[in-house]
Amino acid sequence: MEQDEIEVDLLDPQANTELELEMDPETYEVTNEEQDDLDSDDLQKAEAVEIDFVDALRTAEDEGGAEPEDAELDDHNDTIVWEIELVDGTEVYVDVTSGDVVETDS
Incomplete structure (x- = not known):
């Protein structure tokens, strides 16, 4: 299934901002960006991130066998994860x- 873009929310604790990005699904290049202030809950999640975001997208794609469509930081079973939804509806938690x-939910 082909898609037009990936929608991603990134959190930057150093700048205290949330970035809403649209990315090309083939190259992962940013095609559109919006910025907002970060709340305390999101700040805590952002400070926990240690892996490269593009690596998380690739991991989810490899695990689920479909292209990423949407990604956000979430708390899943007391673990902070990238919750990545694939174009086929599968959710992969990295x-x-x-x-x-x-976990992977189909």
Whole structure:
């Protein structure tokens, strides 16, 4: 299934901002960007991230066998994860500290 863009929310704790990005699904290049202030809950999640975001996208794609469509930081079973939804509806949860897949929901 082909898609027009990936929608991603990135959190930058150093700048205290949330970035809403649209990315090309083939190259992962940013095609559009919006910025907002970061709240305390999101700040805590952002400070936990240790892995490269593009690596998390690739991990989710490899695990689920489809292209990423949407991604956001979330708390899943007491673990902070990248919750990545694929174009086929599969959700892949990637641990932000280890890069391991925590769970996959089809």
